[in-house]
Amino acid sequence: MSWQQGPLGGRAVGRFLVEQPLPERLLFAEPARRRMRVRFGDEWVADSEDVVLLHEPGRYPVAYFPRADVKDGVLSGPERTTRHRDLGETAWFSMTAGGRTVERAAWQHTALPGHAGELVDRIAFAWRAMDGFYEEDERIVGHAADPYHRNDIRATSRHLVVHDGERVIADSHHPFVLYESGFAPRWYVPREDVDESALTPTEKQTFCPYKGLASYYDIGEHKGAAWSYLDAWPEVRRVRGLISFEPDEIEVHLDGRRLQLAPGQSVTAHGIDRGLDPEEIQAHGAK
Template structure:
């Protein structure tokens, strides 16, 4: 989730509310120092390297990293005639990014007519995430988007019984599932494979990518498409759900402690595409 994406407090689809007497503006943007060294790789060269990155949180978008111009290689940015207008922050000038023999148009931008209240972004450049080869914090590659400090995952054991049924068939029954709480999302319940009738799961083509958990594989159950998923190579930070299976309560019958689960706000997640040029081996090994 994060601060302004999905169900976050600054998003248009937030599930909570600010306890203030007057309505808040429809759109609220938030900028803050990242306080991490961040680098940009393009055409096998480092074109930006900064410990003074500012992160912009904008409703309905992933956070965007803005680099001070002195921390971007002078020869990496070619000005263009293209300008657009940001609905809140004014005129935007675009650059072609180049290194060696490679060029990518519309791959970076600068906000050039900022209102006075947005001075933190003055003389800073942002790079289109998928147009670059990679972004790094120190020496570790960051996947999907700039890391959001307001995104959190907690995984908890539970003794509540979870049962999954489909078309009258018991697909899974566990007395020790785990629940994954992800900020802004509905809880997700994961079942060990030993407690699942795996003959009921039909693997499907196509994966989705979570920058915080890894690649998800999907399964059909009977006539229900993509009714279950599993992170077969979950990132170490969420290793407790590695290989476990979770089920969609709007596609199959999921009962927790005898109570049927129903979709909640935050249940439907907008899937994230894998970075351009990033294959599944790299995702698993990043």
């Protein structure tokens, strides 16, 4: 909703059909309607079925827990205060549990404007500082899930051809198209329709909380021109192992029309709230 080209993002691809322009920044809070837990120092430091998600332009959703659902004695402070541009004074706390202490581990907005009552007496935790966030017994990797983010994968008989100069890299009459919230369509090609001898694996990897870990390939002089989710999440298993090509790095033609990279479609390796590092998913063995 608030990331990339979503309706509350800074580069929304659509617009609200209203007579007066909306404020430049719109924040949206809603109940998560799911049990969430936070683990730190081998202890459960928060456990709640009353979590509120805050959607803020340019940020991933942030989960706010009732102060009453945070374990007694784990927070100390506040150790410092800052000011949020929309939500006022913000107090920052240290966390101690399991023999470990981390500074700036959590925050609370302590002087909220009257229209932001949903966040009163609620605590948010720094995601990278915690050992893990969970929905029920399953660990969330990356950030709190945006309930409005979805991936739809469709098979098609359209003709997709990828060229590197005169060399044909891929030629398929049965690619798949992946429609992802906030992004233009991405086209994935079965490996039997790809000249894999043209692909040079690289060390580059990026992580998507909705699709999994992407591995990249160079094609000749074209760096990172293709990628594949070798072990894609079950929700997007139809593109597992397939190859997608970056149209600003390599020539991609669909039904004879050359594709161009849509504006605002770059992959962001690190978000404001949280780095999305491949090492994290590998270290924790997330599935």
